[in-house]
Amino acid sequence: MKQHVLTTLCLLACSSLQSLHAQQIQIAGKIVDGNGNPVSGVTVNIKGSSQGTSTNERGLFTLHASPEATLSISAVGYQTQEVQVNGRKTISITLVGGEQALDEVMVVAYGTAKKSTYTGSAATVKAKDIDDVPTTSFESALSGRVAGLTVSSPSGQAGSTPSIRIRGIGSMNASNEPLYVIDGVPANSGSGGQMADYIYTSNNVMGNLNPDDIETITVLKDAAASSLYGSRAANGVILITTKKGKTGKPAVNFKSSIGFTPTWATDNYETASPQDQVNMLYQIFHDYRTSNVNKETGVNYTDAEASVYALGQLNNRFNKHGYRFEVNDPLRMSNVHILGMTDGIENREGRYYDWDKALFRTGIYQDNNLSLSGGTEATKYFSSLGYTTDKSRIRVNDFERISGRLNLTQKIVDNLEFGANINIGHNKKKGFNDTRNTGTNYFMQSRNLLWPLYWPTNYKTGEAWTDRYGSYAYNADYYDQQWDNSSKTNKLGVISNLTWTILPELTAKTVFSYDYTDMKDYLYYSAKHFNGISDGGVVHQFNTNMLKLVSSNTVNYNKSFDKHNLNLLAGFEAEKNKTDFMRTTGRGLGSAELPYISSAGKFEANAYSWGYNLMSFLGRAEYNYDNTYFLAASYRRDGSSKLGPKNRWGDFWSVSGAYSLKSLPALRENEAISTLRLKASYGVNGTLPTDNFGWRRLVSFNNFNYKGQPGGNLISNPDPDITWETSYTTNAGLEFGFLNNRITGSVEYFNRTSKNLLQDVPTSQTTGFSTVLRNVGQINNKGLEIELAGDIIKKEDFRWSANVNAAFVNSKVQKLNDHQDIIWYDPTGSVGNDTKGSGDARAQFIYREGQSTLAFYGYEWAGVDHTNGKNVYYTNNEQSGEGIFEYNGRKATYDFNQADYTIIGNGVPKVSGGINTDFAYKNFSLGFNFVYKIGGKLYDGAFKDVADDGYYWERIRSAYAFEHMWTENNTSGTLPKLDGNDLTDPQKYSSRQLHDATFLRLKNINFGYRLPKTFLHTIGFSSARVYFNGTNLWTASKYKIADPEVGQYSTRGWETPIGKTYTFGIELGF
Structure with a gap:
């Protein structure tokens, strides 16, 4: 009986299912x-x-x-x-x-928002805008994409760290970098590792992030957009959202590209021919001799005597390299004959060594990415694997990255969703000193100072030269074999979240993030290397571990009733950061075959840890009525262990609003105007000190003892009252759209005043210190941003769109301690103890109330006196008498010692931005990405060397200098004559080294072709595209000497020049 009942039930169930399916x-x-x-x-x-x-x-x-x-x-x-x-x-x-351009959903602080209802200032860059750019770091791909955002790439080294600034310079001593937030969680950024203390190369902490994993990048610029990040948001915020799975069948995507940077593909100092270089050197020695008195005759040396002396100097320097010299007549401007020595194993006459060929190569960039994505309504997934190598133009510079990511979302029940975002990465970099400092960056400096008459081997024996060539250049061909270095970074990042939809309008979300970064640096010098001779070989090993834990809990209420729309957010966040350092050194290595600490005769070790914590309460309220009137307010209260108990907590907030002018009766029915909206905001953000313990006294117990007992010494002069740097920002803008938003744009005014800036203030030396860090400075950045975009042509087979953005920024110092000027130097170089600039810094700046935050400070160069070829300087003082004369209606002198330093230029451009345009015809696409700067100056410290007037004879190699110098036959020359006597002028900071920084660069050009769908079906692909990308292929600039694209301080030195890259790629979908 039971069997009959069970059978009947099964038949009824099947019948019901068949009936349902039939419906x-x-x-x-x-x-x-x-x-x-x-x-x-x-x-x-x-x-x-x-x-x-x-x-x-x-x-x-x-x-x-x-x-x-x-x-x-x-x-x-x-x-x-x-x-x-x-x-x-x-x-x-x-x-x-509809209102697509302004109704676009974008990622914002702790959520998403429609652009049409957003009251803050933000811009979004999509994956398609940066997909094909060959870069190891996503920052470089942002150039020219966002108004007010500047990307400085000071180095062409593979794996280098670009610098990003948003709306000017906001601090003197703390960081000017924006806060980076990846998938809702603040991330570590900047440079890391300890190698920078030795060879001035470092790891890009963000280098483990694969650009191909990025879905969107949102740049938050004003207080209304960023104040929910409080004490870290004064310099703006960059929100990075990685790719996630979508409902649908599994989709496999493979993308591979290879790029080439030829050895010649760079804008670097063009060297004079070997003949011209030797002639210039002969002139210096000849001039030096004729300018001095012959003690035997009592009169100046004759041309004949000077010629003998000059030839002797040349032979003294180059005989050992296989050359000898003669002249037909003893005059200063004689042409020197370069002959070969015949007493060795080779005759080098007419042959010169190609150092560029020896030190450089064709750079090869390779990038391979494989991803799998898909999902159902309950489960969505995205996974990727990437492998990137960048063998740069420099033979001693390589970068490698392996990355993996898994983004998973899973509905546990209808109103509960779990998400996990796991990122693993490994990168390895081999580099070298890339500062602007002469004397330490031996590779690029040697490249620029190695004469073609210098050979790496002795012409008599064929053995390698190990001595210096002149004062600074080394045999890089030999010494590159006598050292090694590597920087490895391993990263594990896990972001887990749980979202509970309590009610349709009420959700709660909890996020926990684990971010661990392990950096291992290795540096080895053999006993034959100039940095290893005194130690008998030395090896350093460094280990840096960085751990960041973040817990974030938020509740969001979103409700619409009638024409009222309300969104409320409240949250609590806690963050813990810890960094562990360890350094071990071994000296006196037993064998070059064993470059390990275990083989050393002497050991050193050092280790220490530090960290800081942050606790925060936050909230936001947004309201709009009928999508016409918009109001928003946000608040965050931060507590940081970087500050003392009295100032540990800070309050950061913003208020903002907007009004849709399109709702006005006069505009409501106007079909030409699609969107017209006014918005404004005001708020307060902060910047934390970079020092974790600036408020408390620290003691070091490193190698200090008293009567055999361990002891310590003070290493910090604390200020218990140190507090946040605080920025007060006003923003006002107009957003518009015409012709159904075929044309869109915005105009925004911003004014940011940064107060309580940290500054080194003089203090009594009885404390054991000369300065103490205090909150006394003030800087103001204000300006205007303009963006204009349009779909110029929208036809079925042909489309053309364009976007132009511009930022006008005025950045000035408003307040200093006791109104006293501060002279400072480009921190990417170094300086000696002499504040007049006898060190090797690339540029000298001054903070002065009312002046630019990048004010160059030095002697004002008036040009060349065309009657004698001498440098002329304006005195900029009331001094008169011997040596002072009138020049161009102003007091001037040949002797810079009679002149005063003054502000000679401004490194902040008047306007900067980008021009982007895309064309599409059927399956073809073509895109251009231009970046530009107008106004401002750049200081070229390296040209000061290669165009030296004679102070450092071995540096004079510039073709530009040879062509433009004053001579008796070229009295209209714009550079002074070579002088063997007055040997200090070029080494002083002066406006002679300042150049117009205006340029327009084709940063990227992209051409692609998408294969027809009908063809792809036959071979089993869902999509296929081939493309070409060219980077830095064309530049227009008044500054012709070298690359006008310089670093954040608008200076140029011995850093690796940026190259031109030609990339070919393919992308396949399955």
């Missing part, structure tokens, strides 16, 4: 945009159920639904639509853009 139909659909192009990744849900799918690369989807069902169609950047099935088995749907 559903299979629907096949295609979704396209307004131009008829298929759109992938569009979510298609059956309204009222959890069933759904998404479109593939061809915009196609299939699903089973009731004939009376309603389909909900949603995609980022388009309006959500509902489509009735009405029994149809095939459906074509065209997405509606």
Whole structure:
């Protein structure tokens, strides 16, 4: 009986299922945009159920639904639509853009927002804008993409760290870098590791982030946008969102590219020919001799005597390299004959050594990425694996990265979702000193100072030269074999989150992040290397471990009733940071074959730890009425262990609002105006001190003892009252759109005053210190940002769009301690104890109230006296008498000692920005990315060397200097004559080394072709594209000597020049 009942029930169940299935139909659909192009990744849900799918690369989807069902169609950047099935088995749907440009959903602080309702200042860069740029770090790809954001790439080294500034300079001693937030969690950034203390190369902490994993980058610029990040947001915030899975079938994407940077593909100092170099050197020695008195005759040396002396100096320096010299006549401007020595194993006459060929190579960049994504309504996933290598143009510089990522979201129940974002990375960099400092950056300095008459081997024996060539240049061909270095970084990042939808309008989210970075640095000098001779060989090993733990808990309420829309956010966040350092050194290595500490005869070790904690409460309220009136306010209270108990807590906040002028009766029916909106904000953000213990006294017990007992010494002079640097920012703007938003843009005014800036203040030396760090400075940055974008042509087969942005920034010092000037130097170089600048810093600056934050300070060079070829300086003082004369209507002198330092230029450009334009014809695409700067100066410290007037004879190699110097035959020369007597002028800071920094550069050009869908179906691919990208291929600049794109301090020195790269790639979808 039981068996009959069970059988009957089974038959009834099957019958019900068959009946249900019979009531559903299979629907096949295609979704396209307004131009008829298929759109992938569009979510298609059956309204009222959890069933759904998404479109593939061809915009196609299939699903089973009731004939009376309603389909909900949603995609980022388009309006959500509902489509009735009405029994149809095939459906074509065209997405509606509406106010697409301004209704775009973007990632903002602790959530997302529609651009059309957002009251802050923010800009978004999408993956498609940076996908094909060959770079090891995503920062470089942002150049010219966002108004007010500048990217400085001071080095062409592989794996170097670009510098980003948002709306000017906000601090004197603390960081000017923005805060980076990855998938909602603040991240470590900047340079790391300990190698910088030895060879001035370091790891880019963000270098483990694979640019191909990035979905969007949002730049938060004003207080309304960034104040929820409080004490770290004064310099702006960069939000990075990585790719996630979408509903649909599994999709596999493979992308591979290879790029080449030829040895010649760079804008660097062009060297004079060997003949011209020797002639210049002969002139210096000849001039020196004729300018001095012959003690035997009592009169100046004759031309004949000077010629003998000059030839003797040349032979003294170059005989050992296989050359000898003669002249036909003894005059200063004689042409020197370069002959070969015949007493060795080779005759080098007419042959010169190509150092560029020996030290450089064709750089090869390779990037390979594989990803798998897909999902259902319950589970979505994205996983990727990347491998990148960059063998730069410099033979001693390589970069390698391996990265992996898994983004997973899982619905546990209908109202509870779990997410996990796991990132692993490993990179390895081999580099060298890349500062602007002469005397330590031996590689690039030697490259610029190694004469072609210098050979790496002795012409008599063929053995390698190990001595210096002149004062600074080394045999890089030999010494590159006598050392080794590497910097390895391993990273593990885990972000887990749990989102609970308590009510349709109320959600709670908890996030926990674990971010661990392990950096290992290795540096070895053999006993034959000039840095290892005294130690008999030395090896250093460094280990740096960085741990960041973040716990964030937020509650969000989002409710609409009638025409009122309200969003409320409240949260609590805690962050713990810890860094462990360890250094071990071994000296006196037993063998060059064993470059390890274990083989050393003497050991040293040092280790220490530090860290800081941050605790925060935050909240935000947003309200809009009828999408016409918008109000928002945010607040964050931070407590930091970097500050003393009295100032540990700080309050940061903002208020903002907007009004849609389109709602005015006069504009409501105007079809030409699609969008017109005013917005304004005011708020307070902060900057934490870089020192973790600036408020408390620290003692070091390193190698100090008293009567055999261990002891310590003070290493800090604390200020218990030290507090936050605080920025007060006003922002006002107008957003507009015309012709159904075919043309969009914005104009924004900003004014940021940074107060309580940290400054070294003189103090009584009875404390054991000469200065103490206190909050006394003030800087102001104000300006205007303009953005204009348009879809110029929108046809089925041809499209043309363009975007132009510009930022006008005025950055000035407003307040200093006791109104006293501060002279400072480019921190990427060094300086001696002499504050007049006898050290090797690349530039000298001054902080002075009312002046630019990048004010160059030095002698004002008036040019060349065309009657005698001498340097002329304006005195800039009331001094008169011997040596003072009038020049161009002003007091001037040949002797800089009679002149005073003054402000000679400003490193901040008047305007900077980008021009971006894209074309598409059928399956072809072409894009241009330009960056530009107008105004401002750059200081070229290296040209000061290669165009030396005679002070350092071995540095004079510039073709530009040879062509433009004053001579008796070229009295219109713009550079002074070579002088063997007055040997100090070029080594002083002066406006002679300042150049116009204006330039326009084609940063990237991209050409691609997407293979036809009909062909791809036959070979089993869903998509395929081939492309070419050119980087830095063309530059227009008044400054012709070298690359006008310089670092954040607008200075140039011995750093590695940026190269031109030609990249070819392919992208396949399965």
